[in-house]
Amino acid sequence: MSTYVLIHGSWHGAWCWYKIIPLLEQAGHKAIALDLPGHGRDWTAARDVSMQSYVDSVCKILDAQPEPVILVGHSRGGIVISQTAEHRPEKIRTLVYLAAFLIPNGEAMLPTALSDTESLLVSSLVVNEEQGYHMLKAEAFREALYADCSEEDVALATALLTPEPNAPVATPLNLSDENFGRVARVYIETLRDKGVTPTLQKKMYTATPFQTIISMETSHSPFLSAPEKLVGHLTSL
Structure with missing residues (x-):
């Protein structure tokens, strides 16, 4: 049995893994999804999120587990799992980047995200500096994030997405070879992605050594559109 800790991306919450958790449990594994501060049912104000x-919220989960976990980060969740690995390398068996941002030491996610000129996200962001968050224009939800998802899942996500705090994506990562660098890494690329495009994904995973690269013919959210295939990949690790 393995323990999977699932970290959502921008605007999402633990809810986005609702198809994945039962499938992992049916396969005999333990699965934990959490709402990061300011997301889902955590009502921390965006300007107070760092x-x-x-x-800290992820480390709290890891510290409660008896064995090292498989830590999965989707999209913006990539920077969260990287920085968590720097703090708790001994608590992580494998880092899994699912269409996720892999940012080098000393850099923040924001410049890399904005460099993805083919991304529909870049042209659809609305920033609220006063309240400290950014949101995606509603008309971009489907095409950018859920192009191959059912109408039901698009409706669910549209109802549950929340503004994304600005500070974390503008914070440079602090990573070392001694901590982050010693944890095994796997990248799952999404080849029909218009949010974090395949071009950017490949650029990121070729710049940093990975043990395994897995390809999925999906858009940005395979946890909704192809849950069985995604769980098959996760349980093969």
Whole structure:
């Protein structure tokens, strides 16, 4: 049995893994999804959310597990699992980047995200500096995030997405070879992705050594559109 800790991306919450958790449990594994601060049912104000608060919330989960976990990060969740690995390398068996941002030491996610000129996200962001968050225009939800998802899942996500705090994506990562660098890494690329495009995904995973690269013919959210296939990949690790 393995323990999977599932970290959602921007605007999402633990709810986005609702198809994945029962499938992992049916396969005999333990699965934990959490709402990062300011997401889902955590009502922390966006301006009060920091990268450290993200990491602290994940470390709390890891510290409660008896064995090292498989830590899965989707999209923006990539920077969260990287920084968590720097703090708790001994608690993580494998890092899994699912269409996720892999950002080098000393850099923040925001410049890399904005460099993805083919992404529909970049042209659809609305930033609220006063309240400290950014949101995606509603008309971009389907095409950017859920192009191959059912109408029911698009409706669910549309109802549950929340504004994304600005500070974490603008915070440079602090990673070392001694901590982050010693944890095994797997990348799952999504080849029909218009949110974090395949071009950017490949650029990121070729810049950093990975033990395994897995390809999925999906858009940005395979946890909704292809849950069985995604769980098959996760349980093969």
